[in-house]
Structures are given as structure tokens and as C-alpha cells.
Amino acid sequence: MMSATKHQGGSRSEDRLLSAILVLAICLTLAPVLRLFVEGVTDQGSPSLGLMRDVLAQPSTLGALKHSLVTAGFGTLVSLVLGSAFAFLVALTDLRAKAALVFCLMIPMMIPPQITALSWTQIMGPSSVLLKTLGIAPPLGAKQPLYSPEGIIFLLGIQHMSIIFLTLRAGLRAIPQDVVEAARISGAKGLRTWWQVVMPLTLPSLAAGTAITFVTALGNFGIPAMLGIPAGYATLPTLVYQKLAGMGTTVLAEVSVLAMLIGAVAVAGILVQRLFQSRQKLHLVGSTSRPLALPLGAARLPVEICLWAVVFAILVLPMFGLLATSLVPAYGVSLRLDTVTLASWYEVLFRQPVTSRAFTNSFGLAAGASVALMVICLPLAWLMERRQTRLARLFDSLLDLPYALPGVVLSIAMILLLIKLPFTEATLYGTIWIIFLAYIARFFAVMFRPVQASLKQFDPAMDEAAQSVGASLYRRLRDVIFPLSAPAAAAGAILVFLTAFNELTVSALLWSSGTETLGVVIFNLDDSGETGMASALAMTIVLVVIVLMALIQLFSRRFPKGVVPWQT
Amino acid sequence: MADIDLSSIGKTFAGTPALQDITTRFDDGAFIALLGPSGCGKTTLLRILAGFEEPTAGSLHIGNREMANAQTGANLPPEQRNIGFVFQSYALWPHMSVRRNVSYPLEIRGLSRAETRRNTDAALASTGLERYADRMPSDLSGGQRQRVALARCLVSDPCAVLLDEPLANLDVALRATMQGVFTDFHKRTGATMVYVTHDQAEAMAMADRIAVMDQGRIQQFDTPQNLYERPKNRFVAEFVGRGTVVPVQQFRTDGTAQQARILGTEVSVQSAQHAARVSHVCLRPENLTITETGHLRSKVARVTYMGGKYLLETVTDCGARLFAETRARFDVGAQLGLTITTPWAFSED
């Protein structure tokens, strides 16, 4: 008899490929985090908590921690109020033009925070071009009201309201409509249904959304950097930045402790989020086919006007500010027909070598990260779906960490890992590669999750059918799996590109002369007083963002459910 | 020769057994049905044959090739087994046209372009799909999709075709047509077919031999006729056809005649030749005649019109529920006499 022992290729080759890609993915994403942890609890190679004690005892550390908690905490509150108001109204009532509203609400999340901060400073304060043009600018010498803790809180709130909005809306959509209908049959009316039936059912998703918003606000660098540094108000991420920018890598050990401190607070938040997320799924059974649409009646038009006014205020108004500033010859001049000029645009887009370099860098980094992540994530997500080994499950639960953790934490971890490559004297610190690897780690989840979501809806028989007609693993990946998950991979790739193209937090700590990214350039232009050029560049980026988002939106019907983040 | 040989095959999922000690042989060219209630392990057995699952005990041979052996851990991957599989969900590749779906197995085998085209055309023609060759699977009806799945399986000339409840998603009328398609397909190709279903009418209509399964075991592997007329145990007697199993109170055998006391009356029964003792008989409508003088008094509990005849559910004085068929109409509550003629007897422990 012929023996089968020689022919074990099929499942074995899947196992081997899975292990190989899994190890690669773990090295790319989790190794830096691990390395940071080791740094914090050792001193010159031996275990010690001495440094940690020293750093934590410094008043600047405690001050920054307090500022971080205050701004992130109250910022989350602002997000909670705005985001949940929108979510309840959009998900539960019969508002018109919901899709347009949702799309507009997603834009603040996609616009990089430093641009949010820049644009808002352009519509407030004594030198605002827009206010001057309208003749309502405060007198010279008056303070810029946004350079304050309140300003940071307000902008953090706006920046992250979409997170609350999305998680809550997803939670609301999961409520079976018959639950609400049963309440109404029993005689409960409008607000009472909302308060006694809808609210209790959505509390878990609301709590999960709040926790993750807090974590994101805590890690935000762009807003406290643009608003807090001029006011001398440091949060933990800006403190790390200032120390590293001022004293270079000599303070690496010290900032590692700071990074771990932020990381610890963030992990606590993430755990809270996971806890509530797992709660959420428990008790919801029933049909969710038709979305709820409670009639608002006569209140519909006023409510719609109100919502669109808010959208106008947080989205359009700041953009007018940016536009006005970018069109005048010098900062503070008011915009009139005789002063309007495209000089700033021309200068920043075509003359400045640093901007064209940054364009090249950011484009290359974003495109490179998208492609590399696509190549890794597609087979990995597929194999992890097929063969649920223990290591794969563990990785699945941890792979969000580099994205969820504040960018500062990942940057410091990357420096520690790559400043001296093992077994050599070479370093990646100061090269573009450290930024590239950091992007791979950070945006891994952005690529992986949509692909995974699409593969979960994929009928495994599709692959088995190919297997039974003799297709090898390679042929099945090429002919069946890749074509079918291509839309999700494309959406993931655009999202990675979008986020990486605008990224500031990670590159702010990792750039050096020659490897500037667009985020860094805007930050530096504003820092050195070139507000007009910064605004012109920011406007350009906002346009790119909106075009890319519109592109995803356009193709959204072809993507499987759960792939486009704002279409849950 | 591609007989399928299973010896002591077992499969446990995380400690709970789904299949236990399956030892049987499916002859080359036979049309086999696996019949049983939902959850009895039919799909699991089929997936072991295909190689999607590895048995945790026993071994599997097809022809003289060892496909899987739990002892040595050997398991030939599905892509090397040359077995066709028709899925309940059809599993057509939505991004390929009907033609490409069907020709893909040949592409894998590296056939020449002309040969691929010829074989694909033949497979499409034999399933009546020529007109749909350039459509996408999403533009087909359920029955047409099932035909594509069948053509895809046929084109590569597999040594066995496995079908997992292929008609479960179709409506009743289409099911009858597709049964014809499957039997024709089997006659023409002579391929060994293993067909999973929980619908006994479907199994009876198509299969040469049926393996009735329950709780991970094959209860009886036999021809449809034998399953109905000569069930081996209580499960098969009650699962196949309409039958009531009643205990035997006394059993006598003198020479060829076998006598048993059932429900208080003495009747002659049939049983397998080697049966030294029997414990139960299976009473089917065919074994019961309604006569005024019948020695088993019973009362009609329910009447169902079956088209041309009535099915009576009756309750005897001692409480047993029996099914009888009649052309005459009876009312609920009517008293009848029943006569039992040579029921099948078996031994059950």
C-alpha cells in the first residue's frame, strides 16, 4: 500500500506559513512594546526600579500627569456630549440626509490634530485674519484664548467626538427593533422609551467608547503641542517631546519611564474598554434588519438645522480661517481684494525644498506602509482565521496595542529597539527606516482589522472547494482568497495611507533633518511663525484627506460589512 | 478500483465524540447515502473522507492508497485526494464566471487550453448550463448554482463525489428535478457518490445503499428496502418509514415458523435467520389490516388524508399507538379491530 506519510504538505505548509508570518508580525508590532517595558524596569542592564522612582518623584512629571488626566478627562466629556447627542439622533430618529451627516462627522477624526489646532487658532485671537477681515478681531495684545487648558480640552473634545459617535451608533444599531416596539406597544412614549429601554441597552457600548476616547485623547500630541507649549502647559506627550528635542538621546532612559507612565494609564483605559465591549454582546437577540426611525414630528427641521449648524461650526468655520490666513501676504493682514495672494501656497508647495522633501517622505512612507501591511496582513488574517492556534489567538488580542497606545509610547519604544541594532554598531535612529518600521507597527491594526472582518464573512467552503479540486495553498491564496478580500484590503490600504500621510506624533519624535514628514513640517512652520505657509500646506492636506475619504465612500457599497470604519 | 475503506474511524471535538468506531466499506461506483438526524455526525464523516478533518482514531483508504491514519498521524491533504465535493452553500467563487468556475480544476491540473475548453464545454453541456457559461454566479438561480457546483466537480473526473445536503437550500419542486440530475449524473459517470441528507425520501429515491447514522455511529448500512423491511434496531425502525416498535412478550420458534406474543395476541413474525431470540417488533401500516373481527381492539385518535387513502393513528386498549392505512374514511373516536400480519422482529438490548 502507498503510504500517506509523504504527503502531508497541505496543512503542514499552512502551519509553517502561519508560524513564519506570525513571528514576523510579532517582531514588528509587539517587540518594541516589550523592549520599552524592559527598559523601564532595568538600570544599565540589571533589574532596578530606582530610575522609575526618581522620575516619578519629579514635580514636572507629576504636573504633566495631572495636565494629561485633566485635558484628556474633560476632553472626553466634551466628546461624550457631542458624540452621543449626534449618535442618538442619527441612529434612532427619522432625520434626513443621514449619510451626508455621518460623512461630515467623520472628517474631524481624519484631519490630523495639529491641523485642527492650527485651523482653530486661525478663527480666534487678535491676529486672526478671518476676524480682522470681518472686523471683529479682539484688540492687539489680547490673549489667544485657545492657548490654555480649556482650549486643549475643547479641541480634544471635537477631535474625538467621532469615536463616541461611531461606537454608540454601532451599539444602537445592534438593539433589536422589536425591543423598542414592544416598549411602545406597552405604552411607553418617546423620551421614556429612550430612557428606560434604549439607554440601559447602550450603556456598555457608551462606556467602551468613552474609555477608548480617553485613551486616544491621552495620547494626543498635536493639540497640546500646538496650544499647550506656547502657554507653558505641558502634558505627558509634550513633556517627552520637549525633553527629547532639548537633550537628545541622553535622556532616553528618563523619557522611557514617562512613556511607560502614559502607557500604564492607557492600558488601564483599554482594559476598561474591553470589559464593556465583551458585556455588550450578551443580551441582544432579535432582528436588527430595519434601522430604527422614531418620528421627530414637528421638531425635525429645527433639530436638523441645529445639527448642521454644529457641523458648520466645527468643520467649515475653521477651514475658512485656514483659507483666509493662507491667502494674505503676511500674518495679521486682513483679507481684501487687493491683499489676496497665492504667495504662501506657491512658496510652500513649490519653492521650499523641505516641503517637497516632506511630501516625498510622507508619500513614500504612507504608500510603503500600505503595501507592506497588505502583503503581511492578507495571508496572516486568512491563516489565523483557518488555524486558530493559541499563539494566533494571543496575537489577535494584543495586535491593537501599538495603535491604541499613545504614539509617544511607541516612538520611544522604537528608539530603544533600533538605536543600536543587535550584534552590530549600526543604528536606524535618524534614518527614514525607523519611521517606516514605527508606521508598520502603529498601523498594523488599521490594515488587519478590515481584512479580518471581511474574511470572517467569507464562506470557508469557498476555500475548501478549491482545495478539493486540487489547488495548493499558494494557488488558493492567489486565485480565491486574495481576489475576494481585495476590496477590504484596498479599504484598509487607503485608511493606512490616509492616517500615515498625516501622521505627526510618531514622526515628531523620530524625524531628523532630511526625514521630515508633512506633519512635522506643518508643526515646524507654525512654530517658526510661518503661519501663512503652514495654513496653505494644511489646506492642501485637508483636501487630500477629503478626496481619499470620498473615494472610500464612493466604493463603500462594494466593501463587505465592517470594513469602512464610518459605516458600521 | 476506488473502494472507500473506513476502519474504526473516530473523531472527537474537544473531548466530545462526534464519530465513534465507524468501520465500513463503500464500493466503487455505488451511490451511498448517509442518513440521520441533525448533529449525528454525517458532515463530520464526509469531511474526513474529503480530508478537511483528520480522524482522531482509525484509518481511511481509498483504492489502495492510505488517505488518513490516526495512529501514524498521516493525513493526505484534500488537494491531493482527487475527490469532488459539493457543498450545501454551493461555494461557487463569486469573482469567477460560470465557465471559469468549472474550468478552474483543469487549470490547476495544467491541461492545455484546447483540452480545458473541450472538457469544460462537455461538463457544462451535461449539466445543461451551456447558455449560462458567461454569467457570474450571482446571476444564477439556486438550482443553476447547484448545477455549476456539480459541473465543477465532474470536470476533473474525481474518484468519488461527496455531497453534503446539496438540496437543502432548494424548494420542493426543484429538489425533485435535481434528484433526477444527480441520478443521471451517477449513471453516466459511474463515479462513487456519497450523499449526506437528513431527508429519508431523498435517500430512498437515489441511493443504492444507505448508512443510517445516530449519535456518531452507523446503526445500519443496507439497501433502502432492507432498511424499511428488516430494520436492525429500534432507532432504524422508528427513523425510517412510519413504524411503531412494541415489545415482544413471548417468543417461540419451531423450525422455520416463529411465533411471538405482541400486545396480548399471538402472531407469526419474521426475523433475521440467526436471531435466537427477539425482543421487539416493528409494526408498519403494511402489517396492520382493519377488520371488524380483528383481535386487537383500538380507537381512532387522528385521521390524516394522504391523497387516495387515509392514515389512521389509533390507540389500542393497552395504550400503544399504531398507524394503519385505509381507503375507507373513519371518524375520530371510532372503534376498530386490527389484525397483525407477520411483522419484522429484532433483538434490542
Ligand SMILES: Nc1ncnc2c1ncn2[C@@H]1O[C@H](COP(=O)(O)OP(=O)(O)O)[C@@H](O)[C@H]1O
Ligand atoms: N468544528 C467543530 N468543532 C466542534 N464540534 C463540532 C465541529 N463540527 C461538528 N461538531 C459537532 O459534532 C457533531 C456532529 O456534527 P455534524 O457532523 O455537523 O452533524 P450533521 O452533519 O449530521 O448534522 C455535532 O454535535 C457538532 O456540534
Ligand SMILES: [Mg+2]
Ligand atoms: Mg451537516
